[in-house]
Amino acid sequence: MLNGQHMFDKERIWKGIRKRLDSERVTLRSVLLEFKWKLSFVLILILVESAIELLIPLFIGFAIDSAINGSYIGALQLGALGVLIILIGGGRRFFDSRIYAKIYRRLGNAMLLKIDGNRSSIKTARLGMINEIVEFLENSLPILVSTIIGMIGVVIIIASLNLNVFYVGLVATFLVFLIYFLTSNRTTNLNSAYNNEFEKQVDVITTNDSTLLASHLKNMMKWNIKLSDLEVFNFSMSWLVLMAFLVLSIVFSVSTGNVAYGALFSLIIYVFQYIECIIALPVFYQNWLRLKEIKGRLEKL
Structure with missing residues (x-):
């Protein structure tokens, strides 16, 4: 026995x-x-x-x-x-x-x-981070694919209507992505700091210490505000570039000679659709940076 x-x-x-x-x-x-x-x-x-x-x-x-x-x-x-x-x-x-x-x-x-031991706070936070990855795959990825396909289609149409506008659009796209690329390290560092604080949440809550809880919430919001401020900067700089693209598109369209009002209107509508695609793609890039940080965090264990 x-x-x-x-x-x-x-x-x-x-x-x-x-x-x-x-x-x-x-x-x-x-x-x-x-x-x-x-x-x-x-x-x-x-x-x-x-x-x-x-x-x-x-x-x-x-x-x-x-x-x-x-x-x-x-x-x-x-x-x-x-x-x-x-x-x-x-x-x-x-x-x-x-x-x-x-x-x-x-x-x-x-x-x-x-994860070894009774590290409930880290386990809870990591489950939330895994959920972010799954949410991105399920909800954001289809929108990203649709945006890319829409952008390619609009680019082809713009190129067929006016090559000068097409070239200006390529330059504007490069500048927008350059803005987000140059701030990518800061975005990753801020997400890392935010996730470090997030992993303490359950432990802080279980202490029932109001001082610790207040400090934790303050730190969470501090990193959240810094991320938001960085996004405001990136978004504002990008819009400056894209508005210059829109203005130049009108100038180049009119300067080519006799242009029918309908054709000019169609071109500007397509330019604006292209701008909407370009302004959306960096958001997915920032999400990817956050998920990349989470992926590295999950695989360190």
């Missing part, structure tokens, strides 16, 4: 050791590779959905022309396109939410096993 109990305890210990070793090998990269085919399928659905969305303005034009000629074929085609977007977009969201839930559980379990 004792030998049987001893063997049972030994087997349980070895299972624990193997489970621990398995968790040590789990990283964000390894988990994403584990789900690579399912994630690739999700990415294909995102690309198809984004491409179809680009066709909506074109099909609206077809529907209008068709209606003017007394036909409803264009309207039916537009409706069919809308139904297709619903089916693909809804199916993608139904499918990917389950994949990302599995990724969260996989990373969460591995992370909890890696």
Whole structure:
């Protein structure tokens, strides 16, 4: 009986050791590779959905022309396109939410096993950070892909309408990304300081010490404000560059000679759409910097 109990305890210990070793090998990269085919399928659905969305303005034009000629074929085609977007977009969201839930559980379990002792504050904070990664993959990544596809489409249209405006747009894009690149180290350092303080949160709350709690909240907001101030600076400098791009676009468009008002209006609308894409992309870049810091933090254990 004792030998049987001893063997049972030994087997349980070895299972624990193997489970621990398995968790040590789990990283964000390894988990994403584990789900690579399912994630690739999700990415294909995102690309198809984004491409179809680009066709909506074109099909609206077809529907209008068709209606003017007394036909409803264009309207039916537009409706069919809308139904297709619903089916693909809804199916993608139904499918990917389950994949990302599995990724969260996989990373969460591995992370909890890696952290020794009763370090509840760090464990709670790290689970929150893993959730940020999963949220980015599930919600922000589709928007990022759609923005990039939209930007490429608009760039092609602008180049076909006016090459000078196209060249100015490339310069403006370079300057905006340069602004965010030059402040990337500061962004990473501020996120690191914020996450260091965030990992203390549960421990501070459980002490029931009002002084410690007040100090903790003050520090959290201090780093949050510094991040916000840096974003204000980056955003303001970027808008200066992009507004100069918008003004120069009008100047170059008019200076080319006789330009129809409709064509000029279309070009400026496309320029403004391009500006919206450019101003959105650095936000994703900043999110990536934060997630990169979190990834390094999770893999240090």
